[in-house]
Amino acid sequence: MKAIIKYISSIFKALKSLFRGMAVTGHYISHPKEIITQQYPENRETLKMFDMFRGEVVLTHNERNEHRCTGCSACEVACPNGSIEIISKRIEMPDGKKKKVIDKFVYHLSMCTFCNLCILSCPTDAIKMSQDFEHAVFDRSQLTKVLNKTGSKLMEGVR
Amino acid sequence: MAETHINTISGKPLESQEYLINMGPQHPSTHGVLRLLLTLDGEIIHKVEPHLGYIHRSIEKMCEKDSYTQIVHLTDRMDYLSSHMNNEAVSLAVEQGLELEMPERVKVIRTIISELTRLSSHQLWWGVFGMDLGAITTFLYGFRDREMIIDIFEETCGARLTMNYNVPGGLMFDIHPNFQKRTKAFVAHFKQKLPEYDQLLTGNVIFELRTKGVGILSKEDAISYGVTGPSGRASGFSNDVRKHNPYSAYSQVEFKEALSEEGDSYARYKVRIQEMWESLSIIEQLIDNIPEGDYKAKTKAVIKLPKGEYYQKVETARGEFGVYIISEGGKSPYRLKFRSPGFSNLSALDHMAKGAKIGDLVVIMSTLDLVIPDIDR
């Protein structure tokens, strides 16, 4: 007899425990304001990442198409996995002196681990992280980028 | 062990025998590429042999060519759910070699973020554990609360998971002005939501039947297999590095080490829930008292460790994580060895799963909270 009572009460206890869980779910059905789901990509316009977000490395250019990179290769050395390649060239200055400037700032997004070490190592603050996170492309070669824009040159006064 | 059955037509005895089956490497409940070779008799497990190597990246070898600043980011990719603590271990080991004393501010911030990381890891574990048992709901609840923590990280250091926020000598940046506000908002939020976790899972009859008495690990076995972290503490093995060898600001805070005696899957579950409460309390004690000062001690641009051997252990969300550096005086280590908690915890799986059913194996694995890249590095 005792065993039967124990058995039946355990069934009720079990049922109660199930409803306890269901109550939580029920609470959220009746309180849609507490739901935090975002609709991506519908909210693309309003979705803003934090300023610190490490999206990808970019070389900042000002409105006169000038950048701050002197081609010192400190970022290339700091990078743990060779995602950055600085290809420099020598150009002749108007006063006849030769000067080393960057020819290509090659950045392999596919290898980058977003560790931020390159940004920290740059003595002239030429590079920064952009907040762009939609990196998907159809071909891997598109992930190798040349960061300096065509025709860009070194900003006055940066050395 | 193998029972004999009678063939009803011929009347001759039929021999049943053990058979082998692969679980993984792409099994959803292994949470990564872990391959288990099971020796079964019917549904009863006789032996579990983990086969590793599917996600081996030779991180230790890579460390031998990287500078000490670069090594830190590799540890993100081991136990990615405890990335901050892993980073901290390397940073502390290097600082130990340089005999650098960290500013108080660094210690406190490191501790707060470590506890936030532990919380986020346990939240994810809780959600996934429910899912392994067939309850998808928990997954969504776990991720809802975890997202708030991830937002705090993202705002302060720019990364969500692979943080690389510790550098040898301090922190990469100072905390964001919103950090304290957000963390407090999270603590207040999560204190209300954590009882919901109990309501959804802890008392649930199906959950209790599937976890209680499943995968029992005795204290002696936990010690001999080196099972640390919440999994070891559930067996009564007091091994909290934060308590026994306090680092950063853990000596300044009061918290209880969550312990249990039973050693079954349910105990491991309860210990983690208890740890979440403790982490909340640690954060509350520190968040209002972040000292002013530098977020970084002065270090040379190229860090060279003096010749010698350095060991530092920290408590990650999975247990004791150790970094052992042998330096010859150069700018990268001669040899670096990681003691990862997941590897030792996995080694006890065979012992725990012997005699259990396949369905129980999923529960046992889930309560060990294995992260495969941590095991196979």
Ligand code: SF4
């Ligand atoms: S973020 Fe790290 S991995 Fe990426 S380019 Fe910079 S240094 Fe290299």
Ligand code: SF4
């Ligand atoms: S980006 Fe900065 S560190 Fe890299 S080459 Fe240019 S100036 Fe040097």
